Amino acid sequence: MKYVSTRNKNVSVSAHQAILKGLAADGGLYTPAQLQIHFTPEQFLHKTYQETAAMILSAFLDDYSKEEIREAVQKAYDDKFDDKDIAPVRSLTDTNLLELYHGPTSAFKDLALTILPTLLTDAIRKENCQDTICILTATSGDTGKAALAGFKDVPGTAITVFYPEIGVSAIQKRQMQTSQGNNVKVIAVKGNFDDCQRMVKQAASDPEIIAAGRGVSLSSANSINLGRLLPQIVYYCTAYAKLVENSKIKCGDEINVAVPTGNFGDILAGWLAKAIGLPIHKLICASNTNNVLYDFLTTGTYDSRRPFHNTMSPAMDILVSSNLERLLFLKSKKNDALVKDLMKQLQTDGKYTVPEELLASIQNDMTGEWTNEEDCARTIHDTWQNEHVLIDPHTAVALHGLKQYQQDTKDSRPSLVLSTASAYKFSHDVYKALTNKEEADDFKAMKDLCTLTGYPIPANLANLENLPVRFHTVIDQEDGMSTIRNIMEELSHAHH
Numbered sequence: 001m002k003y004v005s006t007r008n009k010n011v012s013v014s015a016h017q018a019i020l021k022g023l024a025a026d027g028g029l030y031t032p033a034q035l036q037i038h039f040t041p042e043q044f045l046h047k048t049y050q051e052t053a054a055m056i057l058s059a060f061l062d063d064y065s066k067e068e069i070r071e072a073v074q075k076a077y078d079d080k081f082d083d084k085d086i087a088p089v090r091s092l093t094d095t096n097l098l099e100l101y102h103g104p105t106s107a108f109k110d111l112a113l114t115i116l117p118t119l120l121t122d123a124i125r126k127e128n129c130q131d132t133i134c135i136l137t138a139t140s141g142d143t144g145k146a147a148l149a150g151f152k153d154v155p156g157t158a159i160t161v162f163y164p165e166i167g168v169s170a171i172q173k174r175q176m177q178t179s180q181g182n183n184v185k186v187i188a189v190k191g192n193f194d195d196c197q198r199m200v201k202q203a204a205s206d207p208e209i210i211a212a213g214r215g216v217s218l219s220s221a222n223s224i225n226l227g228r229l230l231p232q233i234v235y236y237c238t239a240y241a242k243l244v245e246n247s248k249i250k251c252g253d254e255i256n257v258a259v260p261t262g263n264f265g266d267i268l269a270g271w272l273a274k275a276i277g278l279p280i281h282k283l284i285c286a287s288n289t290n291n292v293l294y295d296f297l298t299t300g301t302y303d304s305r306r307p308f309h310n311t312m313s314p315a316m317d318i319l320v321s322s323n324l325e326r327l328l329f330l331k332s333k334k335n336d337a338l339v340k341d342l343m344k345q346l347q348t349d350g351k352y353t354v355p356e357e358l359l360a361s362i363q364n365d366m367t368g369e370w371t372n373e374e375d376c377a378r379t380i381h382d383t384w385q386n387e388h389v390l391i392d393p394h395t396a397v398a399l400h401g402l403k404q405y406q407q408d409t410k411d412s413r414p415s416l417v418l419s420t421a422s423a424y425k426f427s428h429d430v431y432k433a434l435t436n437k438e439e440a441d442d443f444k445a446m447k448d449l450c451t452l453t454g455y456p457i458p459a460n461l462a463n464l465e466n467l468p469v470r471f472h473t474v475i476d477q478e479d480g481m482s483t484i485r486n487i488m489e490e491l492s493h494a495h496h
């Protein structure tokens with residue numbers, strides 16, 4: 001199977017090459033050249049998470065042997081997860097939550113970042129690559145820690161994470177700052193996620209930076225990397241199977257799926273699940289006050305020129321959602337010239353408008369909703385009050401988005417809401433939503449929340465307060481490129 005750049009179909013590589021490179025040299029994102037993979041929903045029934053993962057990943061990563069895939073899957077989805085189902089489904093009165101936060105860092109990013117290091121290590125071997133792989137990662141909070149945990153001391157790799165100094169939760173920040181491992185660096189940036197992402201993308205095609213790193217190759221652990229995207233298809237399929245097995249739906253029934261969306265990676269994986277045969281009617285793209293995707297899905301104009309809001313769901317505080325580029329490519333019948341032009345407009349004018357047929361085709365599969373801070377807090381509160389289920393702000397945005405969608409359309413198909421993080425990562429805001437009280441100390445809020453709800457604090461978070469802080473560096477945005485150049489030089493020296 002071949003993967004091509006969204007900005008030039010003639011740039012065509014195999015899966016392991018795409019994983020190794022992260023971003024295509026022309027700035028495009030590697031995307032399946034042809035989607036000929038098809039599964040029937042029956043094929044997902046009565047399988048373990050690992051079996052379904054191996055089945056789906058083997059289809060997409062056909063340049064990896066069955067044995068390589070099986071080993072990567074076994075290594076990733078083991079007792080690092082505190083639930084034997086890996087991604088369990090919990091039913092509420094009117095919908096179902098897909099709990100994606102049982103991994104080592106308590107966010108859904110773990111589902112991909114526990115397997116990506118093995119896929120990348122395999123790719124290094126397949127290419128007989130002698131370079132050190134320098135993984136630059138921009139994070140709005142959760143990717144950072146999940147990537148740091150995944151790549152910790154992985155031979156042949158070094159990872160640097162850039163996070164917005166203001167915006168991530170106190171717990172997320174502490175998770176990253178206390179990271180262990182000899183090949184990791186964590187740097188705060190005076191800016192927001194979009195600034196961090198721009199830095200990382202710019203570095204990938206900066207000739208000076210590439211020249212500085214002789215013996216060093218750049219890659220990415222962001223969802224622009226194909227190796228992040230593909231493993232995320234799996235849990236849509238296992239969740240569907242669980243709904244069938246628990247008699248919530250009959251096999252073949254259509255469901256709606258609400259996805260709390262930031263960089264558009266998770267929901268794009270959902271779209272791919274639908275494309276390969278999972279009976280999804282609509283994907284509900286749920287945003288917070290940074291509702292650029294809602295506006296796009298409603299009007300066809302993507303306009304990033306707007307105020308940036310710091311919200312209690314920081315993983316969705318994003319104005320430039322990278323993976324939308326892949327959907328535009330796939331939905332425009334792979335019109336690379338169009339995608340290239342739109343992305344150029346985004347860069348120069350901060351906005352673009354897609355042709356009407358393209359918008360209509362996207363709207364067939366997807367609809368946008370957005371939720372303000374007050375409704376988000378109320379949803380956390382009410383879900384606890386009415387269902388005795390504790391949800392985090394991102395999940396609340398998706399749950400509220402689903403309810404709005406159902407009200408607006410009267411579409412009563414069975415539904416699934418992606419629950420993307422442990423509430424304890426956002427203990428300050430969740431505690432406040434439940435009690436209407438401020439607790440300035442996030443760790444105290446965590447313990448009080450535990451006393452209040454009886455929900456166990458995940459082990460990785462319970463211990464956080466006592467770990468030494470290793471990383472303090474804060475940089476100005478303008479110093480991003482020189483910082484990356486220094487990292488490349490350092491790695492280059494170490495390499496020789």
Ligand SMILES: *Cc1c(COP(=O)(O)O)cnc(C)c1O
Pocket residue numbers: 107108109141142143223260261262263264265266267315316394420421
């Ligand atoms: C990353 C993240 C999201 C958004 O996912 P994207 O793939 O970036 O759209 C939503 N919720 C949480 C908790 C996250 O960490």
